[in-house]
Amino acid sequence: MNRLKELREFHMLTQEQCASIAYISTKSYIRYETGERVMPLDVAVSFAQYYKESLDYIAGISDISQNITKKPEINPKLMFALRNFSDKQQQDLADFLNSMYKK
Numbered sequence: 001m002n003r004l005k006e007l008r009e010f011h012m013l014t015q016e017q018c019a020s021i022a023y024i025s026t027k028s029y030i031r032y033e034t035g036e037r038v039m040p041l042d043v044a045v046s047f048a049q050y051y052k053e054s055l056d057y058i059a060g061i062s063d064i065s066q067n068i069t070k071k072p073e074i075n076p077k078l079m080f081a082l083r084n085f086s087d088k089q090q091q092d093l094a095d096f097l098n099s100m101y102k103k
Contacts, residue, residue: 003058004033007051012083022046 008018019029022043031037048055056062085093 002033002035003060004029004039004047007047007053007058008033011051012079018047021050 004018008015015029015033016026018033019026022029023046024043028037032039032043044055044058047053048058051058051067053066054062054064057065082090082093
């Protein structure tokens with residue numbers, strides 16, 4: 001799997017949101033994600049900084065992620081529902097989950 005797609009899905013972002021991270025068009029982002037075009041260094045740096053990953057990981061040179069230890073197994077229907085939550089609902093859920101983690 002392409003690293004950009006893996007990171008985007010892990011962080012529950014849309015292709016449009018990822019394009020805005022690097023100040024590029026959605027069409028350009030999709031081409032980088034699908035491997036149709038080679039990503040320029042400045043764009044790769046933008047994603048490395050945003051995701052807090054190494055350029056080696058973004059480029060596929062290293063398989064060692066600094067942040068993704070194991071991709072969570074989440075029901076796709078739940079993922080779809082979460083994307084439709086309002087910002088407040090997402091924050092409330094995050095607060096609840098964080099409170100459970102601290103116990």
